[in-house]
Amino acid sequence: MRSLASGVLALLLMTAIGVWADEPANSASDGAQVAPSSVTDPEVERQLRDTVENLDEALYSPFIERYMLDELKALRTEMAAQRIELTEKLVDRHVESIDRGVSYATNTITYFFYLIAGVSSILVLVGWTSVRDIKERMNKIADEEVGKLVTTYEKRLRVIEHQLTQKTQHIDANREEIERTQELHSLWLKAAQETLSANKIAIYDQILEMRPDDCEALTYKADEVLELGEVQWAINLCQHALTIDPDNAHAFYQLACAKTMLGNYDQAIHYLRETLERADSYRQTVMEDPALEPLYQLDDFKALISS
Known part of the structure; x- marks a missing residue:
């Protein structure tokens, strides 16, 4: 069961190595020639x-943790710089729209005044009404148009x-999500370093406070609880x-271990069958886990392993 925790840490390190390996490919997207990695x-x-x-033990190194935190x-x-850049662009757009x-x-009002002057001249010539009436009407029309534009x-x-x-x-x-992910990553690394089950359970409780639906934290906590003998x-x-996740193979595996400790061997084999149907990679772990030794002499167990 402890080897599973080491496997999880190893997978995290492989992810970090994959991100490091992809950086040259990403940097080549701007047109520069980069040698293939x-x-x-x-x-x-x-x-x-x-x-x-x-591997027989976890690949933990402070340098790798530092690399992940730096990333x-x-x-x-980068997100903060993007926010600043976006703000600047929106402000520039805002100013351009106002301009x-x-x-x-301004151009509309000027054209209206030109039109008013022309119409006034025509109306004066034909004797339609006084210049004051024309001015009042034109001012009203101009105010309405300007009001529409402003709205x-x-x-x-x-x-x-x-x-x-x-x-x-x-x-x-x-x-906030980046900060939460960083904190969760630090907790997982801290849990991998702990040797006492009680300390690991406390760390898993912190992870579950941040993400109550984290199936991985629940199953690994169950693993440490079994180490303390708290089967139920x-x-x-x-x-x-x-x-939360009906197809979680690790949860079925921990149930098999718990049922074995209670002496319910039929149920234990049933849960082992559910585990192997969802993740055949547990087959070697089943054959090496001391918690499952009482099942090794059972015919159903041998048939399950050989199938």
């Missing part, structure tokens, strides 16, 4: 995976403001994990 070679990647899967910090810095609106309004641009500005607010909320949500507690944790 040997890490992206399928043969090399297969050898790396075989090496990690055959998260760089991502956070166009003012210019359009239109106010609506556009409100739309831009709403979009800016949504973008800001989205950026804030991403920043472990069963409850696994059943809760299965309500």
Whole structure:
């Protein structure tokens, strides 16, 4: 069961190595010529995976943790820079819209005055009415048109403001998610370093406070609870994990271990069958786990392993 925790840490490290290997490919997207990395070679990647899967202990190193934290910090810095850039663009767009609106309004008023002058001259010549009446009518028409323009641009500005607010909320949500992910990653690394089951359970409780539906934290907590002999507690944790993810192979495996400790061998074999149907990679672990030794002499167990 402890080897599973080491396997999880190894997978996290493989993810970090994959991100490091993809950086040259990403940097080449701007047109620069970059030499191909040997890490992206399928043969090399297969050898790396075989090496990690055959490890006897976790690959923990403070340098790798520091690298992961620096990557998260760089991502956070990039998100902040993107937020600043987006704000600047929206402000520039806002100013340009106002300039166009003012210019359009000014030109419109000027054209109206030209039209008023022409119409007034014509009306004076034909004797339609006085210049004062013409002026009052034209001022009224000009005020109505200017009011329409102002209303239109106010609506556009409100739309831009709403979009800016949504973008800001989205950026804030991403920043909070990055911080939460960074904290969860630190807790998982801390749990991998602990040797006492009680300390690991306390760390898993912190993870579940942040993400109550984390099936992985529930099943690993059940693993440590079994180490303390709290079988029923472990069963409850696994059943809760299965309500969240009905196909969680690790939860079925922990249930099999718990049922074996209770002496319910038929149920234990049933849960082992459910585990192997969902993840055949547990077959070797089943044959090496001391918690399942009482099942090794049973015919049903031998048939399950040989199938």
